[in-house]
Structures are given as C-alpha cells and as structure tokens.
Amino acid sequence: MIINCKVKSIDALASNTYKILLQPESTVTFKAGQYLMVVMGLKDKRPFSIANSPTRENEFELHIGASEHNAYAGEVVEKMRLALTTQESVEIDVPHGKASLQESERPLLLIAGGTGFSYVRSILDDVVANQWQQPTYLYWGAKDKSQLYAFDELVAIADGHDNIHFIPVVEHQDDNWQGKVGNVLQAVSQDFDTLEEFDIYLAGRFEMAGAAREQFVLNKQANAERMFADAYAFI
Template identity: 60%
Template sequence: MTTKCRVKTITPLASNTFQVILQPLTPIEFEAGQYLFVVMGANDKRPFSIANSPYSQGGELELHIGAAEHNRYALDVVDLMRDAQATNSEIDIDAPHGSATISLNSDRPMLLIAGGTGFSYVRSILDYCIAHNKPNPIYLYWGAKQEEQLYALSELRQLEKDQNHFHFIPVVELSAKEWKGKVGNVLQAIETDFESLEHFDIYIAGRFEMAGAARDIFTRHKHAKKERMFADAYSFI
C-alpha cells in the first residue's frame, strides 16, 4: 500500500548513518521484521527495514539509513527526506513488505545477526520481544567495521544488564586499543561461540553474501535448520 508521510526528524547516528522518523498520514500496520519502500519515482522504489516495533506510540516509522558519499542509492533518499522536511512537504512510501518476520508462537531461543545498518531489522524484532515480555533467550550479534558504527552500543549494553534473557555480542573488524569486545568476522564469532544452532530461530540482516554464507555455514557445520533461518535476502538468493 502506498501512503504519504511527513518527515519528522533526521538525526545522525554515526558517520554517514542517519535515523529518520516518518509519520504516515494513514496508519500502517506491519509486523516486526518487515520493510518499506521509499518511492523515488514511478519505477524507482528503494527498500529499508523498519527499525521500530509495530506498536510504537504514535504510529511512527523509524529507518536507519547508511548514506556514505559513494552510496548514492541511499544518499539520494536522505536528500529527498531533507528536502521534504525543509519544505514541509510529503514523501511516498510503499509498505509493508517482507516475510522474514518474527515467529510469534515459537519458544525457541533466538539468534539475531546484523551487519552494519542491518541492525534496523533485528532492532524491530528485539523491541517487539522486550515490549511483549517474550521470555525466549535472545542473542544479538552485531558486526561492523569499527566501534563507531555500532551506534546503539551503550543502549544495548544497558538492555543486557536489565534483561537477564538478552545477550549482546558486538564484533568489529578493526579495533582500537580500548576495545574490549570481539574482533573479526561476525559469522566466525558465532561459529566459535556455539557448538550447535539446531534449536535456534535465526534472524539475519546484512549484505546478501553475508546471509548466504550464514545459511551455508550454519546448516553445514552448526546443525541449524534451514526452515528456521529468516532473512529477506533468502527471497532473492
């Protein structure tokens, strides 16, 4: 469904990463883990995960957009948002989309895996679980090139202290001397930490090649069930 939105706020989260809050003029019903298209033109729609829970107050939609100078695909969207906000005009979105949604009735432990701004996908699922007191053990692995790109680091560490069933494991490729967490590839970190993923529901967001590698590695070597692995990428690869 296509609807118009006001751009409420555009806030830097990290270098070249922005949080955008949209206010749909018509309420949008969606499930945790779905995405929307920002309509740039008649034949140009660009997908972004919805980062907030479906039951967020006020019906707002939150996006996390990585928009470096070399990435015009995303930067053009941020420019559109800025123009709309500056002129108090509206943008069009097409939503909701995606079938890699939270499995509401499952009591299996959950493994959430994010690369970069793929965090927005797992953030929606995590927020839903916390808001609804879902008791499943939750493990969130978030990989980035540098610590500065883990823009919700302090928030997630506090959530880990507050929620006994939530475990947060950040992984960076390039570490500063002060970094106390894991260093390397996020999928390799998971391989090391888990003997088996047989009983897990696994949710993944990142580059298509990361999602493909995760499915291959975890089903071959960690007993993961292919049908219990969820990612929008799996509709295309």
C-alpha cells in the same frame, strides 16, 4: 500500500548514517522485521528496514547508511531532508518482507552487519515490548566501534533483561576495545556448538546471508526452515 508520510526528524547516528523518523498520515499494520520502500519515482522504489517495533504506533524509524559512494541511499536522505524543510509529504510503499518475527518459544539468534542492524533492532524491540522470555542473542558486526551507534542502548537493554545478550563484533579494534574482533559469522560459530534449537534472523549483504545459511546448516545443525532473512527470497 502507498501512503504519505511526514518527515518528523533526521539525526546523525554515525559517520554517514542517519536515523529518520516518519509519521504516516494513516494507520499502517506491519510486523517486526518487515521493510518499507521509499517511492522515488514511478518505477523507482528503494527498500529500507523498519527499525522499530509495531508497538510504537504511527511511526516508522529508518537507519540509512549514505556514504558519498552510495548514491542509492544518499538520494533518499536528500529527499527526506527536502521534505523536512518544506514540510511536504513523502510516499512510501509498506509493508513488505516475509522475514518477520515468528511466534515461537525457541531461543532467538539475531545477526546483523552494519545498518542491517535496523532489521534486528525491530525484532529486539518487539521481544522486549511483548516480554518474550526465551534466550535472545544479538550479534552486531561493524568495521569499528564508532559504527555501533546503538552500543550503549543495547548494553542497557541486556543489563535490564536476563534473557537478552548483546555481542558486538568489530573488524578493527582500538586500544580500549574489550569485545570480539573479526567476522560476525565466525564469532557466532565460535560461541555455539550447535544452532539446532534456534530461530535465526539475519540482515546483511546477500553473500553474508548465503554464507550464514551454508555454514550454520552444515556445521552447526541449524534448521534452514528456521532461518529468516529478506535476502533468502532472492538467493
């Protein structure tokens, strides 16, 4: 469904990463873990995960990584900036995606790389808002701590909920880093003997999603039917 949105705000989250809040001009129903597409032209629609839960009514939060080498995302940020300045509307196509949060009592494993975090953030937001009680583990991988732009927020959420666990993983550590170092999929594999009972939600590049499915099903008894990622519709 194509709808018009006003750009409420644009804020920097980290280097070349922005939080954009959109206010739709009509009510839209979506599920945690779905995405929208920003309409750039007649045949040009660009997908971005919705970072908030549906319990936050009449708002879409996007996290867009737009480095100087990523014109695909950078052009979207510039479109949003212009719309914010002029107070003109932007068009979005929503909702999309079949990797949304499923009703379940199984423990949850949420895995993200980089700004793929916005996908699992929506799911975590919904888990908290609806007071789900099953164990929930969120693994977030990034190049360094500066890219973990919601670090303090996630620590606070985990501290306030006995069933929620936040495990950050960085590729490059500084002298003050106390967490895990390396690849986020390797960190998960090291921490769990089996993933047989888990519902697994994953956001990252296609090769990351493919590697996760192969490794976790083969080595950790994960159920491929209980692994969810937008990438799985294409690979």
